[in-house]
Amino acid sequence: MSKNKMIIMLIGIVTLLLAACGNQSGSRNPASLTLNEGDNPATSKQASYKKLFQRSLFLGDSITEGLSYHDVLNEENVLAGAGKTAQFALEDVEELVKRKPEYIFIQLGSDDILWPTDNPKEYSLSYYAQLIDEIAGKLPDAAITLLSVTPVTAEAESSEPRYLNIGEYNEGVKELAAEKQVGFFDLSPIVADHTELYDTDGIHFQAEYYPILLDFLKDKLGYGINTK
Incomplete structure (x- = not known):
């Protein structure tokens, strides 16, 4: 060749x-x-929560703040921060009203029971009542639901004995809800079923807790969207 x-x-x-x-x-x-949002079940479910609660606002302390911190809900649907008490939450009413939520979930008390006063429960609930009145007065059509303070681990109670008062405080919140004719949900059952989701301090929660919380609220309120 x-x-x-x-x-x-x-x-x-x-x-x-x-x-x-x-x-x-x-x-x-x-x-x-290319992985589209709908192709990833976790991402799709996360988007469903954001859609489902887009007309809601969660007001609370650092435990509530986990909803936005872990990107389970958008920041505009969460108004919370470390150290927030019922008294300090009064400063958020103006901002809350600006956001015009139709559903308002309030979870306060984890920091209130640690307040250095003779009767932290009575002190806190007096401001809690004022908070509800102010919100209801400015957003009369909004549905307000109070959420119980979540229990802590035995180790956390041992480190801070004032956490032993959580049950008594929650009874006060429940009575306040009845007095003000707003909703009340006890979150202790879902925490008891998922103790593995406590964070290392035994007070806060890992990211996986928050979808469970929202599923619980969705079922309680009968929201018509499937996040599963």
């Missing part, structure tokens, strides 16, 4: 190989490698 024929044959083989590789690459749609 002449040198020229051999070169022509090699060029032909290389051309065929390149064409084959090109066809193989072309058979895969690049778009199929």
Whole structure:
């Protein structure tokens, strides 16, 4: 075989190989490698919670803040922060009203029971009552629901004995809800069923707790959207 024929044959083989590789690459749609929000069950469920509670606002302390911190809900649906008490929450009423929520969930008390006063429960609930009155007065059509203070672990109670008063405080919140004719949900059952979701301090919760909380509220309120 002449040198020229051999070169022509090699060029032909290389051309065929390149064409084959090109066809193989072309058979895969690049778009199929892109993960859309709906293709990821976790992301899709997270988006469902944000949609479901887009007309809601959660007011509370650092435990409530976990909803936005862990990106379970959007920040505009959460008005919370570390150290928040019923007294300090009064400062948030103006901002809360600006957001015009239709459903308001309030979870306060975890910091209130630690307040350095002779009767933290009585002191806190007096401000809690004022908070409800102010919100209801400015947003009369909004549905207000009080959430109980979540229990802490035995270790956390041992480190801070004032947490032993959580049960008594929650009874006060329940009575206040009845007095003000607003909703009240006791969260202790879902915490008892998921003790593995406590954070290391035995007070706060890991990210996985918050979808469970929202499922609980969804079922209680009969929201008509499936997040599963």
